Amino acid sequence: MSAQLIDGKAAAAEMNARSLERAQRLREKGVEPHLAVILVGEDPASQTYVRSKEKACERAMIRSTAIRLPGNITQEMLIGKIRELNEDRSIHGILVQLPLPAHLNPDEVIEAIDPRKDVDGFHPVNMGRLSIGLPAPVPCTPAGIMVLLRRYGIDPAGRHAVIVGRSRIVGRPMAMLLINAHATVTVCNTRTPNLGEMTSMADILIVATGHRDTVNASMIRDGAVVIDVGINRFEGKLYGDVASDAADKAGWLTPVPGGVGPMTVAMLLSNTLDIAERG
Numbered sequence: 001m002s003a004q005l006i007d008g009k010a011a012a013a014e015m016n017a018r019s020l021e022r023a024q025r026l027r028e029k030g031v032e033p034h035l036a037v038i039l040v041g042e043d044p045a046s047q048t049y050v051r052s053k054e055k056a057c058e059r060a061m062i063r064s065t066a067i068r069l070p071g072n073i074t075q076e077m078l079i080g081k082i083r084e085l086n087e088d089r090s091i092h093g094i095l096v097q098l099p100l101p102a103h104l105n106p107d108e109v110i111e112a113i114d115p116r117k118d119v120d121g122f123h124p125v126n127m128g129r130l131s132i133g134l135p136a137p138v139p140c141t142p143a144g145i146m147v148l149l150r151r152y153g154i155d156p157a158g159r160h161a162v163i164v165g166r167s168r169i170v171g172r173p174m175a176m177l178l179i180n181a182h183a184t185v186t187v188c189n190t191r192t193p194n195l196g197e198m199t200s201m202a203d204i205l206i207v208a209t210g211h212r213d214t215v216n217a218s219m220i221r222d223g224a225v226v227i228d229v230g231i232n233r234f235e236g237k238l239y240g241d242v243a244s245d246a247a248d249k250a251g252w253l254t255p256v257p258g259g260v261g262p263m264t265v266a267m268l269l270s271n272t273l274d275i276a277e278r279g
């Protein structure tokens with residue numbers, strides 16, 4: 001193994017310590033930072049993520065209210081619930097855990113969230129603002145990746161960043177952040193012919209497909225920065241989207257677990273506090 005590991009756990013711990021201080025300062029001023037998390041249905045991975053968000057809030061003295069709704073809820077009822085939370089002045093941030101059950105329309109659900117309470121930054125207004133470089137809540141996973149790059153002195157300016165995956169949660173906002181940071185950005189998807197040719201050109205390679213072994217050592221340029229966003233469970237173990245042989249080729253690599261994952265939750269706390277501090 002030659003790659004240096006990017007320690008997301010340590011970076012997240014530092015951010016979370018700062019978040020605790022920020023929450024304490026708000027509480028001294030009589031403001032209780034408050035995040036509402038909506039979970040629809042019984043998806044086990046989503047349940048795990050929501051529990052970890054609740055625990056992280058608790059550690060940072062941020063109040064969290066998890067709203068668990070049945071998997072067969074109607075679109076109208078779900079949007080009605082979101083409108084209630086929009087009106088509730090005690091709530092600063094609203095997050096709807098994705099993916100939603102197939103009968104629900106995530107675009108309409110996200111659009112129902114008040115953009116000012118959109119801690120995920122997924123609302124079209126916030127995505128639009130991000131795309132033209134205006135201040136906006138930034139989606140947590142790509143925001144966390146930018147913090148990691150900065151922490152390790154990796155400046156995207158003038159570098160070629162290749163992103164594999166074009167999701168709302170990671171790929172698209174990641175592209176916008178890297179463009180704003182003056183990188184040359186290529187975004188690949190499942191129809192990209194000869195993916196390895198593209199990924200081999202990357203100085204910074206972000207892999208966010210949700211599929212194990214999307215990228216292996218033969219697809220990585222020597223010394224590249226490789227950011228593995230995947231969290232794939234297989235036979236009780238966690239795997240990223242990048243094969244383990246990548247460590248022989250990459251210069252920098254985020255491990256799974258302990259890389260990007262902890263940063264996502266840390267950014268969620270930070271985004272919630274940004275809104276609460278704005279008052």
Ligand code: GUN
Pocket residue numbers: 095096097098099120140141169264
């Ligand atoms: N599902 C997986 N990642 C995320 C995230 O960052 N936010 C939401 N709302 N759902 C997710």
